[in-house]
Amino acid sequence: MAELSQAGGTGAADPRPFPPGExxxxxxxxxxxxxxxxxxxxxxxxxxxxxxxxxxxxxxxRRWPFFQRLLSWTKPYAxxxxxxxxxxxxDWNSLLGEGPDERAIMPDxxxxxxxxxxxxxxxxxxxxxxxxxxxxxxxxxxxxxxRHEDGPDGGRFVLETTDGEYRANVLVFAVGVAEPYAPxxxxxxxxxxxxxxxxxxxxxGKRVFIMGKQNSGFELATGLLPxxxxxxxxxxxxxxxxxxxKSLVGVRARYVQPFEDxxxxxxxxxxxxxxxxxxxxAETGSDAPFVVTVRPSDGGEEMPIEVDEVISATGFVTxxxxxxxxxxxxxxxxxLPAQTPYWESASVPGIYFAGTIGQGSAGLKKHGLPANSxxxxxxxxxxxxxxxxxxxxxxxxxxxxxxxxxxxxxxAETILRELAxxxxxxxxxxxxxxxxxxxxxxxxxxxxxxxxxxxxxxxGDDGDGNALAITLEADGSGAIYPxxxxxxxxKVEERPIEPDALLRFDTPATRARxxxxxxxxxxx
Amino acid sequence: MxxxxxxxxxxxxxxxxxxxxxxxxxxxxxMFEEEVFxxxxxxxRQGLSGSAFYIILDGEAEVxxxxxxxxxxxxxxFFGEVSILLGEAPGADIVASRPLRTLVLAGPAxxxxxxxxxxxxxxxxxxxxxxxxxxxxxxx
Numbered sequence: 001m002a003e004l005s006q007a008g009g010t011g012a013a014d015p016r017p018f019p020p021g022e023x024x025x026x027x028x029x030x031x032x033x034x035x036x037x038x039x040x041x042x043x044x045x046x047x048x049x050x051x052x053x054x055x056x057x058x059x060x061x062r063r064w065p066f067f068q069r070l071l072s073w074t075k076p077y078a079x080x081x082x083x084x085x086x087x088x089x090x091d092w093n094s095l096l097g098e099g100p101d102e103r104a105i106m107p108d109x110x111x112x113x114x115x116x117x118x119x120x121x122x123x124x125x126x127x128x129x130x131x132x133x134x135x136x137x138x139x140x141x142x143x144x145x146x147r148h149e150d151g152p153d154g155g156r157f158v159l160e161t162t163d164g165e166y167r168a169n170v171l172v173f174a175v176g177v178a179e180p181y182a183p184x185x186x187x188x189x190x191x192x193x194x195x196x197x198x199x200x201x202x203x204x205g206k207r208v209f210i211m212g213k214q215n216s217g218f219e220l221a222t223g224l225l226p227x228x229x230x231x232x233x234x235x236x237x238x239x240x241x242x243x244x245x246k247s248l249v250g251v252r253a254r255y256v257q258p259f260e261d262x263x264x265x266x267x268x269x270x271x272x273x274x275x276x277x278x279x280x281x282a283e284t285g286s287d288a289p290f291v292v293t294v295r296p297s298d299g300g301e302e303m304p305i306e307v308d309e310v311i312s313a314t315g316f317v318t319x320x321x322x323x324x325x326x327x328x329x330x331x332x333x334x335x336l337p338a339q340t341p342y343w344e345s346a347s348v349p350g351i352y353f354a355g356t357i358g359q360g361s362a363g364l365k366k367h368g369l370p371a372n373s374x375x376x377x378x379x380x381x382x383x384x385x386x387x388x389x390x391x392x393x394x395x396x397x398x399x400x401x402x403x404x405x406x407x408x409x410x411x412a413e414t415i416l417r418e419l420a421x422x423x424x425x426x427x428x429x430x431x432x433x434x435x436x437x438x439x440x441x442x443x444x445x446x447x448x449x450x451x452x453x454x455x456x457x458x459x460g461d462d463g464d465g466n467a468l469a470i471t472l473e474a475d476g477s478g479a480i481y482p483x484x485x486x487x488x489x490x491k492v493e494e495r496p497i498e499p500d501a502l503l504r505f506d507t508p509a510t511r512a513r514x515x516x517x518x519x520x521x522x523x524x
Numbered sequence: 525m526x527x528x529x530x531x532x533x534x535x536x537x538x539x540x541x542x543x544x545x546x547x548x549x550x551x552x553x554x555m556f557e558e559e560v561f562x563x564x565x566x567x568x569r570q571g572l573s574g575s576a577f578y579i580i581l582d583g584e585a586e587v588x589x590x591x592x593x594x595x596x597x598x599x600x601x602f603f604g605e606v607s608i609l610l611g612e613a614p615g616a617d618i619v620a621s622r623p624l625r626t627l628v629l630a631g632p633a634x635x636x637x638x639x640x641x642x643x644x645x646x647x648x649x650x651x652x653x654x655x656x657x658x659x660x661x662x663x664x
Contacts, residue, residue, distance in 0.1 A: 183529070184529055236547070273547075274546075274550045274551075296547065329562075331558050331560040332557065332558040346565075347562065362559060364569075364574070366572075366574025367573075367630065367631055368630020369630075456569060475574065492571075492572070494571070494573065496573075
């Protein structure tokens, strides 16, 4: 299916691709999520347009993190070769390409000073992927409104942009969770948002109050340690640290320094308290520019804190424009859209989400551990699965589907291979699964990657027949271990496999356990 | 969707949180996350490990054991705590029978919240006692 018609463009001289018109699918955005979605849709043969308000690729990485270094690592020297899929375990930042020059782009762009790429290195990584893969994006084209119009075949969406109208049956929004959120605290207008933080040196000698104790708050505190006279980090509940949760939940290790400063009495205070109000000091007789009143969560007395600056590191919301009016249900403080396991709006079919918005499809969240969908190393796999799902939904040819029949007796070896090498299982634990169907008339057959939540409910693209799903999982204890799910007669049972201290998944013990599970299922 | 302030206002009216002060409620509201489920979606799955504790903010859910509906849960009701307290997989499916909006607390965090908030633990114990009494009446 080609671009059906194109009208209302900005003139023959406009070199940009995808003039307004009718397309099967329109992707909105040009960050990591949109780029991966577009690339993967292309691999599945789905014609689509990509529009973005930004002048160049990169999304949030064109501006953030504020202190210019990422939280996600890429190890240039890893235990496996860079050109193998297994290398993706160690490279959280490259997008997923098929061609040799489209893979593992990030490590070649890093200067060796850190295994966390700098923000400009990450921006270049994304732009390089776009260039090498020949992706086309219509930049400087801002999505302004959305509506649905009825038609003979059930209707379609109309995406209004600054360049004109796009019509499509499927819309994919990959616009980030990037709109600053400020709580309704009285006096919040006196606080600057994280997004409006000034250069660090302008805080020299200041007393800084930071609202929020998540990564963005601790990132600011870390950057201001050499400059601020005093830093107070405050929110009602205790800060979680990733080294304690043994997951990506909580403040990452490289931002923990303010916490050590706090416990050693260096001038940083980390408070568990609700913030009552922010007022100008003059209103309370204080010489300080601002006074923040806090109430300790443990029931202590209300405290006024005199400060020079207040910064709200209270997070971001999803810029969905008028999608809620169209019926897209949202939830939580980040106003994430409620989504199916395939990242489709739970309330408006045909509207999908890619990139960090995909974290709204939480999956099973076993043991309270979220998937990594809010980060590139999770979202890139989601986008690949999403592209395959959209291709299937639209009836497009699916040239890259892996539906190979497995040789007799090859099941155990396939499971061991997937556990040892499949990067999507590693990065999207208990979220994405490799599925092998077990139709007795056909024999074991690879069905590709399926969201685990869809598999256990029999609603995945693999159907609801007898099948086996392979995952890697964690339970917050620090262990990472394989789990096999057996779906038989519509009922799903899980079979965990003992963890290995060195994260080897091909040990004799693992082989024996897999053989035992397959035997139990009559597959031995 | 709800802000933290709105969540505090809502849970303040639930029996489970009736004895907590506002700062305690605010602290707890920050530990829970909001999660929504469309009609027909499974929230808890019988036999699958690693589940969480849920409180219903809006909507309705059915308790289904081995395919048979056993009870209906509504606003203010909670579920998931039994499997967490016992360290076992849930013994029932919980299925949204209408669009469901919940607060969710990860399984590993439940013990800490209960121990840090004895009035909450007492209220939960009271609810469990009622359920046990009703089950015993039903059997006798």
